[in-house]
Amino acid sequence: MILEMHDICKDYPMGKTVTRVLKNVNLTVNEGDYLAIMGPSGSGKTTLMNIIGCLDVPTSGSYSLGGRDITACSAKELATVRNKEIGFVFQSFHLLPKLTALENVALPLLYGGMKKAQRLELARQALETVGLADRIDHRPDQLSGGQCQRVAIARAIVGKPKLLLADEPTGALDSASGAQVMELFQQLHEDSGATIIMITHDAGIARHAQMTRTIRDGILSGGVEV
Amino acid sequence: MLENVSLALQGVWSHKLRSFLTMLGIIIGIAAIITIVSTIKGTNEQIKQNLIGQGTNVVTVQLTQDGYEYDMSWSDPPQGVTPLTEERRSELEKLDGVEEVSLYYQRQWSDNVYYGNTNFSGSVYGVDSHYFSVNDYTVNYGRGFIDSDFTQHRKVALVDSNTARSLFTGENPVGCTIEMQGEPFTVVGVVSKNGGSGPVINSLQDYWMYAGNGSNSIFIPGETWSVIYRYDEPQKVAVRAKSTDAMTYAGDNVAKAINETNVTSDKVKYQADDLLKQASDLQNLTSSANSQLIWIAAISLVVGGIGVMNIMLVSVTERTREIGLKIAIGAQQSRIRWQFLTEAAVLTSLGGLLGVGCGIGLAYMLSHVMGTPVAISGSACLIAVVFSMVIGIVFGLAPAVKASKLNPIEALRHE
Ligand SMILES: Nc1ncnc2c1ncn2[C@@H]1O[C@H](COP(=O)(O)OP(=O)(O)O)[C@@H](O)[C@H]1O
Numbered sequence: 001m002i003l004e005m006h007d008i009c010k011d012y013p014m015g016k017t018v019t020r021v022l023k024n025v026n027l028t029v030n031e032g033d034y035l036a037i038m039g040p041s042g043s044g045k046t047t048l049m050n051i052i053g054c055l056d057v058p059t060s061g062s063y064s065l066g067g068r069d070i071t072a073c074s075a076k077e078l079a080t081v082r083n084k085e086i087g088f089v090f091q092s093f094h095l096l097p098k099l100t101a102l103e104n105v106a107l108p109l110l111y112g113g114m115k116k117a118q119r120l121e122l123a124r125q126a127l128e129t130v131g132l133a134d135r136i137d138h139r140p141d142q143l144s145g146g147q148c149q150r151v152a153i154a155r156a157i158v159g160k161p162k163l164l165l166a167d168e169p170t171g172a173l174d175s176a177s178g179a180q181v182m183e184l185f186q187q188l189h190e191d192s193g194a195t196i197i198m199i200t201h202d203a204g205i206a207r208h209a210q211m212t213r214t215i216r217d218g219i220l221s222g223g224v225e226v
Numbered sequence: 227m228l229e230n231v232s233l234a235l236q237g238v239w240s241h242k243l244r245s246f247l248t249m250l251g252i253i254i255g256i257a258a259i260i261t262i263v264s265t266i267k268g269t270n271e272q273i274k275q276n277l278i279g280q281g282t283n284v285v286t287v288q289l290t291q292d293g294y295e296y297d298m299s300w301s302d303p304p305q306g307v308t309p310l311t312e313e314r315r316s317e318l319e320k321l322d323g324v325e326e327v328s329l330y331y332q333r334q335w336s337d338n339v340y341y342g343n344t345n346f347s348g349s350v351y352g353v354d355s356h357y358f359s360v361n362d363y364t365v366n367y368g369r370g371f372i373d374s375d376f377t378q379h380r381k382v383a384l385v386d387s388n389t390a391r392s393l394f395t396g397e398n399p400v401g402c403t404i405e406m407q408g409e410p411f412t413v414v415g416v417v418s419k420n421g422g423s424g425p426v427i428n429s430l431q432d433y434w435m436y437a438g439n440g441s442n443s444i445f446i447p448g449e450t451w452s453v454i455y456r457y458d459e460p461q462k463v464a465v466r467a468k469s470t471d472a473m474t475y476a477g478d479n480v481a482k483a484i485n486e487t488n489v490t491s492d493k494v495k496y497q498a499d500d501l502l503k504q505a506s507d508l509q510n511l512t513s514s515a516n517s518q519l520i521w522i523a524a525i526s527l528v529v530g531g532i533g534v535m536n537i538m539l540v541s542v543t544e545r546t547r548e549i550g551l552k553i554a555i556g557a558q559q560s561r562i563r564w565q566f567l568t569e570a571a572v573l574t575s576l577g578g579l580l581g582v583g584c585g586i587g588l589a590y591m592l593s594h595v596m597g598t599p600v601a602i603s604g605s606a607c608l609i610a611v612v613f614s615m616v617i618g619i620v621f622g623l624a625p626a627v628k629a630s631k632l633n634p635i636e637a638l639r640h641e
């Protein structure tokens with residue numbers, strides 16, 4: 001078991017009242033799982049993903065990742081967890097515009113304290129894995145949306161994290177590049193046994209995953225094996 | 227760290243105009259300070275050189291009573307003071323900071339000294355064989371004193387070039403006879419002080435410092451002094467120090483040593499003329515006037531610092547998404563803080579460097595136009611650059627902390 005969540009709740013203050021966005025979410029993910037989380041817009045998918053990705057903390061509940069109690073971690077420890085154990089792919093890529101593809105991919109390794117030569121070598125390998133070996137010196141504005149997202153995926157996997165998270169990774173892409181990206185996740189799952197949690201509201205996309213869970217109004221329903 | 231600096235430099239370069247405008251306050255402040263400091267230092271060095279006489283490093287040690295020179299023209303030699311011997315003189319030369327010592331007698335305002343019917347007005351000295359070397363005189367015409375002049379108590383005299391002009395108008399003084407206290411003395415030579423350039427007179431103080439100094443002097447052998455004045459007179463001591471900075475120290479050493487062996491009186495004591503102290507008093511006077519200006523310049527630095535803070539805050543806002551992403555992929559808060567601190571420090575250090583450059587240029591321009599002396603102080607320049615860096619760190623702190631505390635989720639959503 002790589003990830004275990006119990007009774008996770010998340011409240012957001014709304015004026016004088018609070019809104020509960022996540023309601024007693026329970027989730028376990030095993031090593032090598034490929035899980036899709038589906039749900040309509042505003043159902044709390046991103047909120048859940050941010051908590052899984054240690055970008056946000058739950059209001060209550062327990063969360064352990066790779067045996068570590070995340071709710072007890074300091075900000076510094078959380079940064080290390082994000083750096084070493086989680087790879088995050090965002091809907092809108094979030095590449096740094098002034099850096100080349102290679103430099104973007106190597107960035108997490110810099111924060112891990114790795115030497116430059118090794119950083120660049122691993123980044124190059126990761127770009128090769130996502131099929132962009134010939135684009136390493138391009139800046140984001142010289143790449144298509146699909147290529148940008150693949151650079152972002154390379155950045156997410158370069159540090160060989162335990163867990164790969166993707167929040168609507170195809171949301172900003174046309175269907176052709178979307179399909180390419182989904183293929184890439186499939187390949188990462190099959191070839192290197194990566195553990196993947198992907199958010200989508202597209203059932204067609206969710207079909208790629210091994211299993212699917214649905215979230216509605218902050219309530220995560222039981223799993224469906226595909 | 228080096229990577230951070232080079233990234234920061236790239237950042238500065240990619241916003242050239244904005245960076246320059248941000249640095250302007252620092253540039254102006256540092257330039258003003260460097261200009262002021264260079265001018266103060268230049269003035270101080272000029273004062274020091276003027277007062278002390280370039281390179282001579284001679285300090286006079288003489289008898290004083292109640293802080294004033296004990297003047298043998300008006301009073302008898304004081305009780306409880308023994309004249310110094312040649313052995314004592316050579317012992318004094320071994321003291322710390324002392325290079326050479328001369329014992330001599332002096333009448334500041336001579337009376338009864340005539341050449342023909344012309345009355346000489348100036349100083350009369352009874353000197354030893356070290357006097358001219360200590361005070362850096364050379365013989366221009368005729369000869370200097372030789373050993374037999376001293377040992378045989380010869381009535382011979384040397385005149386300085388001023389006296390040669392004023393007392394012997396046009397005549398060659400060598401071979402002439404002057405009358406001192408009724409005794410005839412034969413002039414054997416003309417001497418003058420080395421170092422060529424006369425003192426630069428800038429102020430009334432300067433004038434008083436130099437009035438009567440070195441001008442119109444007649445020298446006779448010290449051994450002959452008793453022929454015209456008293457035989458038991460205690461000497462004055464001219465001490466050539468090893469360096470200008472050692473003058474005070476050497477003078478004090480000699481005065482203390484003499485007081486221990488040759489003075490039993492409580493009232494009169496040997497004391498060193500503290501030219502260095504007089505110089506530094508004068509320096510303090512000019513410096514304190516100028517250092518007020520430094521405070522005004524410092525205000526400009528604070529204003530510059532606030533400008534830097536402002537632009538750094540703008541930069542943090544502009545780069546919110548970048549910061550959010552970095553935090554999301556695991557950058558520690560401390561790293562984000564350092565990134566912005568480095569940027570601010572690089573920006574202000576660069577401003578400091580430019581300011582130092584402008585300041586040096588301005589100081590020389592000022593000296594060209596207004597004739598103020600200039601001396602560039604390396605340490606002041608270094609301090610200025612380091613200080614600008616500190617300004618960057620101080621005023622960059624708030625923006626850097628703000629950046630490091632950003633919530634990554636909100637930061638990534640930022641447009
Ligand atoms: N920072 C926040 N403050 C207040 N409400 C929020 C905040 N973030 C999300 N929400 C609310 O939480 C709910 C779930 O949002 P989100 O997790 O982004 O949904 P999804 O990703 O499924 O579209 C929405 O109703 C949204 O308005």
Ligand SMILES: [Mg+2]
Pocket residue numbers: 045046047
């Ligand atoms: Mg969402």
